[in-house]
Amino acid sequence: EDQVTQSPEALRLQEGESSSLNCSYTVSGLRGLFWYRQDPGKGPEFLFTLYSAGEEKEKERLKATLTKKESFLHITAPKPEDSATYLCAVQAVSSYKLIFGSGTRLLVRP
Amino acid sequence: DGGITQSPKYLFRKEGQNVTLSCEQNLNHDAMYWYRQDPGQGLRLIYYSQIVNDFQKGDIAEGYSVSREKKESFPLTVTSAQKNPTAFYLCASSISLRETGNGNTIYFGEGSWLTVV
Numbered sequence: 001e002d003q004v005t006q007s008p009e010a011l012r013l014q015e016g017e018s019s020s021l022n023c024s025y026t027v028s029g030l031r032g033l034f035w036y037r038q039d040p041g042k043g044p045e046f047l048f049t050l051y052s053a054g055e056e057k058e059k060e061r062l063k064a065t066l067t068k069k070e071s072f073l074h075i076t077a078p079k080p081e082d083s084a085t086y087l088c089a090v091q092a093v094s095s096y097k098l099i100f101g102s103g104t105r106l107l108v109r110p
Numbered sequence: 111d112g113g114i115t116q117s118p119k120y121l122f123r124k125e126g127q128n129v130t131l132s133c134e135q136n137l138n139h140d141a142m143y144w145y146r147q148d149p150g151q152g153l154r155l156i157y158y159s160q161i162v163n164d165f166q167k168g169d170i171a172e173g174y175s176v177s178r179e180k181k182e183s184f185p186l187t188v189t190s191a192q193k194n195p196t197a198f199y200l201c202a203s204s205i206s207l208r209e210t211g212n213g214n215t216i217y218f219g220e221g222s223w224l225t226v227v
Contacts, residue, residue, distance in 0.1 A: 004152070032214075036218075041198075041221070041223075043202075043218035044153075044200070089153075097143075097168065098153075098155075100154075
């Protein structure tokens with residue numbers, strides 16, 4: 001069964017304290033892995049799509065990487081405005097739909 | 111601006127009532143989706159549509175119904191058969207899987223809160 005597990009469930013950082021969020025997945029053939037940011041009471045905002053192991057993508061303080069079993073979202077020198085829930089999802093070759101993890105709630109304190 | 115518009119933002123349903131959530135997109139996307147989000151859980155797919163006049167059940171379709179009469183519109187009806195409808199509902203859209211071999215990025219609206227009173 002296709003599955004996505006995100007860890008940790010919650011993460012508290014001081015401003016400037018770099019860290020990583022993990023997304024472990026099992027899927028019968030990966031079509032794509034997606035990262036989203038979600039602010040409270042709002043819809044998810046698309047961040048990155050990764051397609052194959054070894055691929056990396058960056059956007060401001062965020063960098064996403066992909067292996068055959070997991071993806072990491074690295075946050076470098078975070079700011080309070082980076083506080084949000086980060087969602088990971090996978091899409092299998094055999095399917096149309098995204099399978100989501102439960103998310104990591106990130107709080108960055110000034 | 112291009113995007114996905116959901117309405118209303120907040121909706122209250124009485125026991126036994128059907129309610130309809132609106133979703134409109136001007137991104138010229140063929141595919142549209144409805145997801146449900148409960149606290150502490152991942153998003154779960156209710157229904158999806160790859161093309162006008164066609165739609166398929168997702169993982170939790172019981173108690174819901176949809177229609178796709180126009181490319182830009184995909185309304186969701188929460189029927190009285192849905193026993194636990196209180197949740198955050200998200201509409202999304204993407205280009206059709208048939209147009210790309212890679213993963214098709216799904217874009218989301220701002221969501222609608224449904225509460226049973």
